[in-house]
Amino acid sequence: MAAIEISKVVKTFGAVKVLDGIDVEVKDREFIVLVGPSGCGKSTLLRMIAGLESISGGQVAIGGRRVNEVGPQERDLAMVFQSYALYPHMTAAENMGFSLKLRNRPAGEVREAVLDAARRLHLTALLDRYPRQLSGGQRQRVAMGRAIVRDPSAFLFDEPLSNLDAKLRAHMRIEIRQLHDALGATSVYVTHDQVEAMTMADRIVVMNAGRIEQVGTPIELFDTPANLFVAGFLGAPTMNFSGGAVVRDDAGELRIALQVSPRTLPLPDTGSLDEGAEIVLGMRPQHIEIVGEDVQDGVIDAEVRAIEQTGCETNLIVAFGDVEWTIQSHHRVLAATGDAIRLRLDPARVHLFDKQTEKRL
DSSP, rough: OOOEEEEEEEEEEEEEEEEEEEEEEEEETTTEEEEETTSHHHHHHHHHHSSSSSSSSEEETTEEETTTTGGGSSSSEEOOTTOOOTTTTTTHHHHHHHHHHTEEEEEEEHHHHHHHHHHTTOOGTTTTTOOSSSSSHHHHHHHHHHTTTTOOOOOEEEEETTHHHHHHHHHHHHHHHHHHHHHHHOEEEESSOHHHHHHOSSSEEEEEEEEEEEEEEEHHOOOOOOOOHHHHHSSSOOEEEEEEEEEEEETEEEEEEEEEEEEEEEOOOOOOOOOEEEEEEEGGGGGEEETTOOOTTEEEEEEEEEEOSSSSEEEEEEEETTEEEEEEESOOOOOOTTTTTEEEGGGGEEEEEEEEEOOOO
């Protein structure tokens, strides 16, 4: 396997710049996920690594070798697509071994490579079936097997699970990650699904509008998002936000005044905020506590707007006037629409962002 170095990469389509100075290194044997909303440039970047899109500026290197002008067939990469791209007139075994057959590899070598990949992917009993005789998950495994037999320097995945149902996606996430570890592979995985990114990646590259917003481990990005975009994009349900300002109370202490509540909240120890500073407060749904009348400090009042019971947890949609937040509890909450509810925000869990720059404070 090999490292992939992306240095100041730019991609333009006419006057439109879709990638603007991308810098990221995929380490040898690392599983890195490119995530972001549709149109952010993540699939374009993956195709540039593969050689399927030209590079307008900057450099891509694989295993220390510059590949800007190298054709896709010479980059020693294997790509798994969203659409599977299987030949309908070939069996699973023939689809998996086709790339080796094109390279004029001996029939015995092709057969051994296909059988080895089939054993890894639990496809041995399905090798004689045609794609129409396979389920979506089985077709995806055949597409992965086709990539494995090539023994490439790196694997590139372009939203490979988008066509699968939720239960099968969860199962295939585990299979792909286990396969990556077993092969000692280098993998670049593109998705718009932040759950896939959080559960599969060694590191996540969060992209937005052709730029990288933040790179880090899943926990780093979840706990310390660099800006409002990353904070709102990663996490399900999404983070709650409210505008606010730093004020001084009657006792002379600095506190947070929120737009969603007449009460003030304790100010986390950021060491960089003065009275009058305008901020945006973020709070993850899992870190909001439902409390009773005996709790006073750090509490805000809301009204229950909707209730979602999933069995193992309860999601409450609460309202502060026109602003809605989501609270997620791992306990069953006995509440009804229209009820008044008291919420405590733990200062240690509060995220603060500069209102103007949207960067983390």
